[in-house]
Amino acid sequence: MKPLISRGRRDIIQSLLVAAFALTGIGMAQAQVSDPEIRERTSTVYTGDLINGKKVVSSLNTDDLEAGKKHLLYFRGVQMSTGQYWYVSVIVAKGARPGKRITLTSGVHGDEMSSVHTVQTVMSKLNAAEMSGTVMAVLDIARPAMESMQRRWPSSGRGFELTDMNREWPGNENGVGAVSRQAGLVFNRLLRPNSDLAIDFHTGTTGIDVSSFHIGDLSIPDVKTMMMLYPVAAIWDNPVYPSVLHNAFIDAGIPCFTPEVGVARRLDLDAIPIFVEGTLNVFKHYGVMPGPIGRTAAETNAFIGKNAVPVLTTHGGFIELLVKLEDNVTAGQKLAVQRNAFGEVMAEYTSPVSGRIGGLRSDATSEPGNVLVFILADGATVSGTATYSE
Numbered sequence: 001m002k003p004l005i006s007r008g009r010r011d012i013i014q015s016l017l018v019a020a021f022a023l024t025g026i027g028m029a030q031a032q033v034s035d036p037e038i039r040e041r042t043s044t045v046y047t048g049d050l051i052n053g054k055k056v057v058s059s060l061n062t063d064d065l066e067a068g069k070k071h072l073l074y075f076r077g078v079q080m081s082t083g084q085y086w087y088v089s090v091i092v093a094k095g096a097r098p099g100k101r102i103t104l105t106s107g108v109h110g111d112e113m114s115s116v117h118t119v120q121t122v123m124s125k126l127n128a129a130e131m132s133g134t135v136m137a138v139l140d141i142a143r144p145a146m147e148s149m150q151r152r153w154p155s156s157g158r159g160f161e162l163t164d165m166n167r168e169w170p171g172n173e174n175g176v177g178a179v180s181r182q183a184g185l186v187f188n189r190l191l192r193p194n195s196d197l198a199i200d201f202h203t204g205t206t207g208i209d210v211s212s213f214h215i216g217d218l219s220i221p222d223v224k225t226m227m228m229l230y231p232v233a234a235i236w237d238n239p240v241y242p243s244v245l246h247n248a249f250i251d252a253g254i255p256c257f258t259p260e261v262g263v264a265r266r267l268d269l270d271a272i273p274i275f276v277e278g279t280l281n282v283f284k285h286y287g288v289m290p291g292p293i294g295r296t297a298a299e300t301n302a303f304i305g306k307n308a309v310p311v312l313t314t315h316g317g318f319i320e321l322l323v324k325l326e327d328n329v330t331a332g333q334k335l336a337v338q339r340n341a342f343g344e345v346m347a348e349y350t351s352p353v354s355g356r357i358g359g360l361r362s363d364a365t366s367e368p369g370n371v372l373v374f375i376l377a378d379g380a381t382v383s384g385t386a387t388y389s390e
């Protein structure tokens with residue numbers, strides 16, 4: 001049975017050893033991948049506007065674009081409070097010949113810059129004239145969050161609100177709030193109609209650095225194929241929350257997963273090449289571009305874990321971490337010491353499981369109740385499941 005975490009259910013906190021970690025209750029149903037042939041298609045609608053010399057669309061069918069070329073477009077998203085629109089940057093590399101349609105998304109969280117840079121870099125390496133199939137990149141989906149370099153989308157529903165867009169998919173064009181509507185517009189008019197396969201790029205978040213790893217469900221054959229084509233350090237074999245973009249794709253019959261491209265806010269120049277190489281491997285495997293497959297998860301001996309076990313701070317204070325990202329740890333191993341302003345030890349934290357360090361708090365201080373460390377671990381070693389927020 002797959003672990004399943006439903007929205008609003010992250011409410012059961014249990015202490016274990018010195019650390020506390022959050023357990024989540026129910027399991028998510030096995031995702032079903034349906035026949036892609038039955039998915040609805042949409043037509044391309046040009047609004048007639050040009051922004052920075054680029055045509056604006058309010059819906060897109062990549063079949064309508066000229067083959068053998070790259071196309072730079074703006075997609076018109078939801079309106080702002082001023083009556084203007086949030087536009088989303090779209091690059092379509094339309095191959096000279098037909099083939100798989102692969103969609104790359106980034107910027108669902110606004111502080112995850114390496115996700116955008118990975119997609120930009122991948123697109124820069126494509127020559128549409130020698131491609132079979134189509135690659136569509138959608139770069140800045142939660143643009144207001146990106147403008148302020150923060151995870152969540154600022155909106156005005158009940159005063160100023162911050163909404164995590166990766167708990168809103170597939171959205172609703174007529175839903176409550178601008179974020180749900182943006183998700184609905186982007187998903188219905190851009191992503192779903194133009195994708196056979198999809199990859200939704202993320203990074204760690206402000207406050208938590210992460211290693212290079214994937215989140216996805218290895219039981220879905222194309223998800224497994226794609227994830228294993230990356231030379232990553234680890235794979236978290238878990239579908240996570242129903243409302244994340246990769247699960248909206250899967251529910252629509254489009255295999256998808258979430259790569260985590262290192263740390264938030266700045267460009268992680270160690271992690272980005274890993275994900276560029278892996279994404280080009282995916283294109284080569286599915287016949288979209290020619291060339292030999294590069295390094296894969298087999299070469300990096302990627303650690304595969306069913307759980308991402310968090311260790312929460314029990315006190316406030318200054319943190320001295322005793323482990324690094326990608327370290328292997330054993331149950332009971334000391335992870336961190338926390339001191340007050342006098343330098344007195346307030347808490348020592350140990351690992352509740354054996355596994356590999358997937359994430360570490362990046363700030364030197366913490367209040368009680370924050371994620372200090374999360375450990376990718378095998379499902380047999382812990383009864384709960386994961387709380388890492390992609």
Ligand SMILES: [Zn+2]
Binds near residue numbers: 166203204389
């Ligand atoms: Zn994210």
